């Protein structure tokens with residue numbers, strides 16, 4: 231039975247679509263898995279010594295090595311056939327064309343339009359969105375130049391020294407991650423406040439002068455309770471610091487949103503609002519107005535390079551045959567491990583301290599997109615979907631959780647991301663010697679994870695027999711290695727788009743909607759109810775929640 235990628239029933243309809251797991255292409259991959267499941271990477275390299283010279287790809291400035299994966303060319307062929315059977319090319323085309331592939335919200339998914347050239351045209355509901363995209367980018371650039379150049383003045387006439395982005399989820403993780411990654415390119419101080427825990431706001435406001443602080447309130451919906459709470463408290467802080475004159479607000483608050491009404495209700499002048507659209511998902515929004523803090527930090531030219539990097543990978547996804555298509559191959563290798571080996575997690579280990587927040591950013595991108603249990607037709611999926619994504623920078627992780635990856639009982643496929651030349655403010659010799667250490671560690675981990683160390687090798691070192699098992703490394707742990715020369719804005723954009731498209735392709739294979747996030751709603755509703763109960767009547771709770779709530783009431787800060 232063939233899977234029909236064009237069939238798009240309404241979200242609540244019963245299933246008429248055959249599951250991807252019922253296709254002949256799925257069965258072919260399963261057969262290959264049965265023959266390869268017990269084959270060690272040592273064996274694969276022994277049988278195919280030149281695989282490192284062959285099993286790699288490039289996209290933009292990224293060199294992507296996939297030789298240390300538990301697969302053969304035949305497996306890659308079968309995985310690519312599976313992608314085709316799942317309608318990946320059609321899904322990619324539908325996304326670029328602005329079709330409403332976010333079916334449960336009846337929305338287009340067009341983060342790629344945010345980085346499309348000015349002279350292109352993408353029509354959504356009869357309207358070309360590209361002029362809108364560039365009009366906002368131009369307004370952002372003009373604003374950023376004024377702030378960066380000291381022309382934009384605060385309430386008492388002084389220029390802005392610090393930008394505080396207030397947002398959460400996609401309205402925080404993308405800009406916060408990118409600001410940190412591009413620290414070497416930044417010429418403005420930016421801070422990021424996301425958590426409704428007042429500690430976040432308080433620690434970030436410490437030492438700031440309201441007269442030289444600009445708040446960027448980032449919220450697609452402008453209803454997110456954490457962001458509105460933090461923004462209100464920031465406004466109080468500003469007014470208190472500037473003598474209570476509300477006329478100060480327009481000079482110190484701008485908004486990034488799709489909700490002009492909400493922005494106006496909050497008291498921000500909509501002239502100071504930078505718009506985006508419902509076809510930009512929160513976790514895909516760093517290239518939209520949501521990236522304003524990044525633009526303020528690195529300048530409009532740097533931000534254009536960032537978008538250009540994303541565009542490079544967009545064009546690669548759109549124009550490259552599946553078998554050479556790097557995000558498609560990475561996605562299908564992920565499917566190979568998640569669905570055929572049953573590995574539950576995926577670690578992202580950047581050997582770049584500047585990319586420290588990249589794993590957290592990818593957690594939202596991947597887990598909010600593909601953490602789904604029903605397909606497009608509303609029926610339960612027939613195979614596992616998104617893995618748990620996690621990670622921390624190397625080499626730090628080596629001294630913390632790598633023990634489990636090397637010798638634990640769960641196989642964790644890992645992405646090792648290396649930047650050859652870090653942009654640091656240290657003498658060249660010092661910088662090079664650190665880089666040598668860093669990259670040597672990345673390469674060493676890839677080898678250690680793949681090949682391990684056998685009991686015989688341990689014994690040959692004269693190790694006491696009682697310790698041999700403890701000092702044996704099973705190996706056979708797969709890694710993708712991604713290398714780039716420098717972490718420029720463009721390279722960061724390329725990395726982001728690479729993972730975005732990996733998520734898209736996996737979601738297409740699983741037949742799920744990667745662009746909604748209904749799973750975040752229940753907790754929000756319950757929290758709203760409980761907030762009202764803290765000073766009010768008890769609601770209907772289980773005994774555990776009721777006890778905990780009472781304990782909070784008894785101990786909470788008194789007015």
Ligand SMILES: O=P(O)(O)OC[C@H]1O[C@](O)(CO)[C@@H](O)[C@@H]1O
Nearest residue numbers: 399400401449450451454512750
């Ligand atoms: O930008 P907003 O509308 O404040 O939403 C913030 C985040 O909250 C979520 O909706 C989840 O609750 C994310 O998808 C989103 O990135």
